[in-house]
Amino acid sequence: MSNAKSKERPEGYPDRHYLNAAHGLKSWFLTTDHKRIGLLYLLAITLFFFLGGAFAVLIRLELATPGGDLVQPETYNRLFTMHGIVMIFFFLIPSIPAVLGNFLLPLMIGAKDVAFPRLNLASWYVYMAGGIFTLWALFEGGLNTGWTFYTPLSTVYSNTAVTTAGIGIFITGFSSILTGMNFIVTIHRMRAPGLTWFRLPLFVWSQYATSLIQILGTPVLAITVLLLALERTLKLGIFDPALGGDPVLFQHLFWFYSHPAVYIMILPAMGVISELIATFSRKRVFGYRFVAFASVAIAILGFLVWGHHLFVSGQSVYAGAVFSVLSMLVAIPSAVKVFNWTATLYKGAVSWETPMLYALGFIGLFTIGGLTGVMLATMGIDIHVHDTYFIVAHFHYIMVGGAIMGYLGGLHYWWPKIAGRLYPVFLSKFAAIIIFVGFNLTFFPQFILGYLGMPRRYHSYPDEFQVLNVMSSAGATILGIGYLIPMLYFAWSMFYGKRCTQNPWGAKGLEWETASPPPTLNFDEIPTVTEEPYDYTPKEVQHAG
Amino acid sequence: MEILRNLPLFPESASTFARDVDALYFFGLFIAAFFSLLIAVLVVVFAVKFKRRSENDYGIPEKTSLPLEITWSVIPLIIVLGLFFWGVKVFVILYRPPADAVEYFAVGKQWMWKFQHPEGNREINDLHVPVGVPIKLTMTSEDVIHSFFVPAFRVKADVLPARYTTVWFEATKPGKYHLFCAEFCGAEHSRMGGSVYVMEPHDYEAWLAGEEPGKSLLASGEELFTDLACHTCHTGDTGGRGPLLTNLTGSEALLADGRTQERDDLYLRESILDPAAKIVAGYQPLMPSFQGQINEEQLLALIRYVKQLNQTAPGEGVQTAAQSSAAAADEG
Ligand code: HEC
Ligand SMILES: [Cu+2]
Ligand SMILES: [Cu+2]
Numbered sequence: 001m002s003n004a005k006s007k008e009r010p011e012g013y014p015d016r017h018y019l020n021a022a023h024g025l026k027s028w029f030l031t032t033d034h035k036r037i038g039l040l041y042l043l044a045i046t047l048f049f050f051l052g053g054a055f056a057v058l059i060r061l062e063l064a065t066p067g068g069d070l071v072q073p074e075t076y077n078r079l080f081t082m083h084g085i086v087m088i089f090f091f092l093i094p095s096i097p098a099v100l101g102n103f104l105l106p107l108m109i110g111a112k113d114v115a116f117p118r119l120n121l122a123s124w125y126v127y128m129a130g131g132i133f134t135l136w137a138l139f140e141g142g143l144n145t146g147w148t149f150y151t152p153l154s155t156v157y158s159n160t161a162v163t164t165a166g167i168g169i170f171i172t173g174f175s176s177i178l179t180g181m182n183f184i185v186t187i188h189r190m191r192a193p194g195l196t197w198f199r200l201p202l203f204v205w206s207q208y209a210t211s212l213i214q215i216l217g218t219p220v221l222a223i224t225v226l227l228l229a230l231e232r233t234l235k236l237g238i239f240d241p242a243l244g245g246d247p248v249l250f251q252h253l254f255w256f257y258s259h260p261a262v263y264i265m266i267l268p269a270m271g272v273i274s275e276l277i278a279t280f281s282r283k284r285v286f287g288y289r290f291v292a293f294a295s296v297a298i299a300i301l302g303f304l305v306w307g308h309h310l311f312v313s314g315q316s317v318y319a320g321a322v323f324s325v326l327s328m329l330v331a332i333p334s335a336v337k338v339f340n341w342t343a344t345l346y347k348g349a350v351s352w353e354t355p356m357l358y359a360l361g362f363i364g365l366f367t368i369g370g371l372t373g374v375m376l377a378t379m380g381i382d383i384h385v386h387d388t389y390f391i392v393a394h395f396h397y398i399m400v401g402g403a404i405m406g407y408l409g410g411l412h413y414w415w416p417k418i419a420g421r422l423y424p425v426f427l428s429k430f431a432a433i434i435i436f437v438g439f440n441l442t443f444f445p446q447f448i449l450g451y452l453g454m455p456r457r458y459h460s461y462p463d464e465f466q467v468l469n470v471m472s473s474a475g476a477t478i479l480g481i482g483y484l485i486p487m488l489y490f491a492w493s494m495f496y497g498k499r500c501t502q503n504p505w506g507a508k509g510l511e512w513e514t515a516s517p518p519p520t521l522n523f524d525e526i527p528t529v530t531e532e533p534y535d536y537t538p539k540e541v542q543h544a545g
Numbered sequence: 546m547e548i549l550r551n552l553p554l555f556p557e558s559a560s561t562f563a564r565d566v567d568a569l570y571f572f573g574l575f576i577a578a579f580f581s582l583l584i585a586v587l588v589v590v591f592a593v594k595f596k597r598r599s600e601n602d603y604g605i606p607e608k609t610s611l612p613l614e615i616t617w618s619v620i621p622l623i624i625v626l627g628l629f630f631w632g633v634k635v636f637v638i639l640y641r642p643p644a645d646a647v648e649y650f651a652v653g654k655q656w657m658w659k660f661q662h663p664e665g666n667r668e669i670n671d672l673h674v675p676v677g678v679p680i681k682l683t684m685t686s687e688d689v690i691h692s693f694f695v696p697a698f699r700v701k702a703d704v705l706p707a708r709y710t711t712v713w714f715e716a717t718k719p720g721k722y723h724l725f726c727a728e729f730c731g732a733e734h735s736r737m738g739g740s741v742y743v744m745e746p747h748d749y750e751a752w753l754a755g756e757e758p759g760k761s762l763l764a765s766g767e768e769l770f771t772d773l774a775c776h777t778c779h780t781g782d783t784g785g786r787g788p789l790l791t792n793l794t795g796s797e798a799l800l801a802d803g804r805t806q807e808r809d810d811l812y813l814r815e816s817i818l819d820p821a822a823k824i825v826a827g828y829q830p831l832m833p834s835f836q837g838q839i840n841e842e843q844l845l846a847l848i849r850y851v852k853q854l855n856q857t858a859p860g861e862g863v864q865t866a867a868q869s870s871a872a873a874a875d876e877g
Contacts, residue, residue, distance in 0.1 A: 074732045146729045152706065153689040157655070157731060241707035247690060248705070282597070283604025290614050312692065313703045314710050317640045321633050328625035332618050338584060339617040345591035348604035352592070360588055367584045371577035378628045380569045380635025384699040387692060387727040451570070452556045453696025455727045458735035462723060467552045506600075537603040 010501045014515040017420065021520045032117035033520055038103035039418070040124050041094060044131065046487065048090040053480065055083035060442075060476040063469045068460035076459040077144040078160070084147030089169050090131055092399055093261060095407045096268035097214070098127070098179055101207050103418060105183060107511035108201050110192025110529065112521045115185040123178040130172030137161035137168060146457060148258075151239035151250040155231045163232055166225045173218045173225075176264075180214030183207055192510065194529035198292070201509055201533055202278075202285060205292040206271025209299035213260045213267075217303070221257035224250070248313055255306035263302040265399055266366075267295055269406025270337055273359050276409055277341050279507040280356035281348025284534040287340040294333035301330050311382045320379055327377035334370050338363060353505070354428040358409030361436045365401030369394060372447065390450025396443045408435070408486065415490065416504045420517035421497030423489045431489075435482035441475025508534055559718040559743060560698035565635045567699070572631070576624055639700060642713035646681035649674075650762070652841045653684065653691035653704040656733035658724065659842065664753055665761040670739030672724065674716055675749035681713040683810075687841050692728035695741050701727055709810045716743040766850025769843055773835065787832060788825050790851045799826045813848045 018035045021027075028036060058079050062070040071079070102120065106113050114120050137143060140161035145154040154162050187208050191200070228250070230236045237243025239250040278285045285291055307315060307323030341363055350356070372394040375381050385391065412432075416422060445468040454465050461469070503512040508531075514523050558567060595604075649672075650661040660668045674680050684693060684704045693712055694701040697720075702712035726737035744752060760768070770776055778787035793813070797805045801824040806812055815822055817839075820832035839847070 068735070073735065077729075077732065077734070144731070148729075150690060150729070153729070153731060157689055241705075281595070281604050282602065284606040286607060287609045287614055289609065311636070312701050313690075314705055314708060317633075317637060320636065321629075324632060325626075325629050328629050329622075331625050332622055335621040336614065336618055340614075342584060342587050342591065343607075343613075344604075345588065345595060347607070348591070348595050349597040349602035350592050350595045351597040360592060363588055364581070364585050368577070368581050371580055374625055374628060375570070375573040375577060377625075378569065378573055378632035380566055380632040381573055382632075383636065383639060383701050384566050384570070384696070386701060387694075387729075448554055452553055453694070453723060453725065455694065455725050455735075457729040460735050464553055537606050 007499075009499055012502055012515070013420070013499055014517070014519065016519060017515060017517040018520045019420070019517050030121070032113070032121050034102050034106050034114050034117065034120060035418075035518065035520075037120050037124055038099050038101075041098040041102060041127070044124075044128060045091050045094055045099065048086050048131065049483075050487075052083050052086035052091055053483065055079045055086070056476065057480060059083060060473040062459065063461075064473040066461050066463045066466050066469075071459075073459045074144060077146075077457070078142035080457060081144055081146050082138060082142050085134065085143075085165060085169070087399075088147060088261070088265075089172055090127075090134065092265045092403055093176060094127060094179075095265075095403065096272060096410060097183070097207060097210055097264070098123075098175075100272065100407070100410045100414065101183060101210075101268065102179075104414060104511055105186060105204065105207060106190070107417075107514065107518060107522055108204055108509060109187065109190060109195055110510045110523065110527045111186065111190035112523070112526075114182050115189055116182050119178055120182055123175045123182070126178065127172055127175035130168045130170070130175065133168030133171060134165055137165035140164055148254060149225075149228060149250075150254075151228070151231070151245075151247045152241065155228060156240050156242070163229050166229045170222050170225045170229075173222045176214045177218045180211035180218075183211040184215070187211075192527050192529055195510075198289065199529055199531075199533050200292075201271075202274035202288070202291055202295075203268075203271035206267045206274070206295045209295040210264055210267045210271075212296075212299050213264050213302065217257045217260040217264075220253060221261075224253040224257065227253075248310070248315070251310055251313060252306065255309045256303075259306045259309065260299075260302040262395070262398065263298055265403040266406075267298060269362065269403045269410075270295065270366075272406045272410035272413070273341060273362050274337075275509070276355050276359035276413055277344050278534040278536070279413070279505055279509075280351050280353055280359070281344055282351075282506075282536040283344055283348040284532070284536065285340065286343040286346075287336070288533065290336050291340050294336045297333040298330060301326065301333070305330060305377075308377050308382070311379050312386050324377055324379050328374060331370065331374050331377075334366075338367055338370075352429075354425065354432055355409045355413035357429060357432040357436075358405050358412065361432070362402060362405040362409060365397055365405060365436075365439070369397030369402055372397065384453075385450050387456055388450035389446040389454050389456055392456050393443045393446035393450060396446075400443070401439055405435075408432075411486075411490070413505070414511075415493070416500040417511060417516045417518070419490075419494050419497065420499060420515075421493050422500045422504070423486075423493040423497055427485065427489055431482055431485035434478060434485070438475050438478030438480075438482050442472050442479050443475070445469070445471045445475075508536060557697045557718075557720070557722070558699070559720060559722055560695075560700070560714045560716050562638060562714055563697065563699040563717075565638060565699075569628075569631055569635050573628060576628070639702075639712065642681040642711060643679045646679040646713050648681050648683060650842070650845050651682050651684040651693060651704070652687060652845075653693070653726070653730075653737075654687035655689065655731050656726070656737035658691075658693075658726075658737070658739065661762060661842065661845075662753070663762065665759040665764070666753055666756050667759050670724070671742065672739075673742045673744060673749060673752055675746045676716050676719050676743050677746070679713060679715040681711055683709055683711050683845070685709050685841050685845070689730045690728050691726045691730050691737065694725040694727035695722055696725070697722035698741075703728055707814075709814075716741075719743045719745055719748075762846050762849050763853065765843070766846035766848075769839070769847050770850055773838070773847075775847075778832065788828060791854045793854065794852050798823070800824060801826045801828075810848055813851065814844060817844065817847060 018033055143160040143162050143165050145158050227238050231238050237245040239245040239247050274285050305327040308327045311320050449468045454461055502516050652659045658670050660672045686704045686706045691704040698714040700712050700714050702710050720743055722741045724738045724741050779790050793808045797807050799805055818836045821830050824830050
């Protein structure tokens with residue numbers, strides 16, 4: 001693409017916008033503009049994503065052969081531990097809320113910024129401080145406890161950087177709490193005139209539900225990690241049975257946060273999907289209120305199901321049964337969402353733009369992830385597949401097939417808004433397909449491996465599991481390439497992409513009613529909302545139909 | 546077709562329980578496959594059929610339909626409740642070992658499994674069992690949490706330090722099956738395992754006879770009871786310094802602080818390792834702690850030994866432990 005083309009300005013392209021409003025590093029690192037903070041997060045989590053991805057590459061390489069021939073067992077244990085910690089705490093949890101949420105929430109509700117802009121910047125620094133501790137733990141040699149930190153392995157038997165990493169997670173948690181609080185206040189207090197609750201985009205609803213989990217759940221994680229550190233350093237007997245503690249207590253505390261954390265990752269992705277489906281079907285989301293309340297229902301139910309991780313941990317059968325039935329109930333609001341999205345396509349005007357490819361992929365993969373989750377919540381099945389590759393496959397369908405697909409779909413959809421520029425159409429569709437294929441090839445065989453009985457976190461395994469593992473490793477290679485492509489063209493597009501018009505998709509929503517890229521204060525004039533959300537269809541068409 | 550032979554899709558089933566789990570699994574799989582395909586087909590069909598044809602194409606919005614929303618909430622609800630009940634039913638089978646199950650013992654430690662047969666034979670990482678006999682494993686760990694997992698039997702149970710957990714199975718097919726540790730337990734986690742050998746009863750007998758028999762659990766328990774001088778306080782002729790350890794199984798102890806306590810394995814374990822934690826009513830905290838003097842296997846042997854003392858010990862006019870604490874309660 002020639003330089004001249006990238007300088008071409010479509011009509012109405014703003015001269016001044018948030019990207020060129022100020023220059024120099026200081027203008028970025030001291031910014032209180034939610035959009036710039038969103039970009040700071042984008043940069044940081046992308047680095048962590050590729051770090052976590054590098055660990056995954058080594059893991060899949062090791063597992064290509066049954067013997068433990070590439071790395072030492074101890075190294076392997078550190079690899080999957082760091083993969084989990086980096087991906088969950090430093091990529092997935094902040095991904096959609098901190099990047100897209102930060103960028104879009106004020107735009108979507110017609111506000112000039114979030115409620116507490118300086119706190120917003122502070123959240124980013126808190127996140128980075130946590131990240132630095134985690135990187136430091138890496139330089140100390142990493143840690144070998146699994147991202148789940150089960151005691152007494154983590155408190156008594158591991159002599160790796162558990163405390164350092166724990167401090168990192170503890171600190172980062174506060175960034176999540178602050179962001180959640182900021183968003184809740186913003187949504188309550190800063191909506192444009194006329195923007196009632198039921199006129200909010202579904203992305204805002206899902207962000208709201210997510211923020212609730214962030215502020216209610218994360219403190220428990222912080223306390224748990226703190227207790228862990230205290231037991232390690234001061235030998236307080238909390239979890240170690242030799243000191244009178246209870247190791248299973250740790251599992252309860254840990255999952256009390258870490259199960260809802262799954263919804264911190266998937267709910268925002270669901271919000272993105274609702275937006276994409278509406279825009280690219282040019283139609284109001286079917287069952288809007290049901291989809292909105294489903295988010296809140298999932299957030300609440302999510303706090304009541306943690307014991308499904310403990311069916312075979314010596315938990316009583318009665319406790320197990322209660323957790324099992326509550327976990328089953330989560331399936332209902334999730335199913336409601338999937339059915340309503342599907343129904344939205346019906347009689348829509350569906351265009352197959354790149355973001356929509358991600359959305360359609362999401363529906364399929366999330367459905368598989370969710371239904372295998374129902375299987376896992378079935379106690380009689382869980383006995384056999386607990387701690388096997390079946391679990392690994394299930395949660396990657398939710399977190400990679402769901403959350404990352406949603407994140408990438410959202411990034412492709414709002415990219416013209418963020419950068420004011422376009423990315424190559426064909427290449428981006430190609431990458432979306434590559435990712436979909438690579439993903440399924442990586443993780444589908446793992447369901448089979450799991451039922452065959454291959455335990456997770458195994459450095460070496462019996463020969464008969466090799467073919468399926470090779471398939472998985474091959475898929476991971478494809479998936480890895482698939483992720484590199486968007487990163488490259490986004491980076492290119494930021495500087496050289498063709499400049500776009502204000503609303504290239506013809507989308508509804510306040511974020512499209514201002515320039516792309518938006519001015520620093522978002523709107524020259526605060527809009528007044530008079531329409532229902534996703535009001536795509538002109539009245540005359542509605543009557544004709 | 547070489548590759549197909551190397552591409553197993555389904556594990557061997559070699560226990561009575563495996564059939565129950567598989568049936569449930571197939572049901573779950575059917576539900577998952579049915580709905581995944583349904584959604585996939587609908588999404589693809591709609592995306593193709595309603596593809597946007599011109600820039601002026603718009604979707605035709607429909608009013609939310611309450612009956613539709615209720616239908617697609619209630620149908621999944623009924624299905625998941627069905628799965629739930631069936632799932633609990635299968636789980637309870639594993640939770641309640643049959644009364645006639647033969648008890649074996651397992652101790653997990655970084656990174657090996659130690660097994661003991663009722664006859665006294667010991668094994669490391671391998672376990673030989675007869676076909677057609679319900680076998681109950683009582684398990685504990687010397688260090689971190691491990692998990693006993695035999696895929697061919699579809700059984701798994703975590704093995705915890707300072708706790709006893711159980712798992713049971715009845716093998717249905719002679720053969721050699723994988724034994725794995727399923728809970729991540731440190732460096733050699735993936736090598737913590739071996740094989741379960743299921744044998745015809747006469748082969749099993751022959752195997753037992755060919756092995757170094759070792760002492761039976763009760764015999765080693767009895768020997769420890771003497772060696773550690775438990776008998777100096779806990780038999781009838783010592784003036785009752787300690788309670789008589791008879792009729793412990795299934796009884797409740799009355800404690801000095803007024804609580805009652807079921808005399809389960811965990812309590813007996815605590816009584817030996819940390820006697821001061823729970824004092825039996827009417828007695829002084831005289832008993833020394835045996836923490837650090839005996840390992841998990843010896844503890845198991847001691848516990849099994851004292852638990853069966855009611856069948857051998859009580860003679861004429863000797864108070865049982867249960868009676869003595871009841872008497873103490875009357876006095877107090
Ligand atoms: C110095 C005397 C002494 C010795 C030696 C001793 N105990 Fe005890 N034991 C007691 C006393 C006194 C009690 C009751 C007070 C208490 O609960 O600690 C007791 C209580 C018990 C109980 C609880 C009984 C109940 O009624 O619930 C068990 C079980 C027990 N001892 C087992 C053992 C075993 C096994 C050994 C040997 C390893 C042993 N004891 C050695 C004095 C002793
Ligand atoms: Cu969970
Ligand atoms: Cu293990």
